[in-house]
Amino acid sequence: MAEYKCSNCGKIVTLDEIGLKAKCPHCSNRVLIKLRPKIVKKVQAR
Numbered sequence: 001m002a003e004y005k006c007s008n009c010g011k012i013v014t015l016d017e018i019g020l021k022a023k024c025p026h027c028s029n030r031v032l033i034k035l036r037p038k039i040v041k042k043v044q045a046r
């Protein structure tokens with residue numbers, strides 16, 4: 001599931017919540033920052 005962060009209220013909204021309106025369901029702001037999916041990278045320190 002793609003997640004976005006509202007640049008105005010800072011809430012995390014999913015693509016489902018945004019729907020076709022392409023705006024924040026909480027404050028109607030249209031600037032949403034796409035978040036990267038949570039991928040845990042294991043980097044070995046040397």
Ligand SMILES: [Zn+2]
Binds near residue numbers: 009011025026028029
């Ligand atoms: Zn918002």
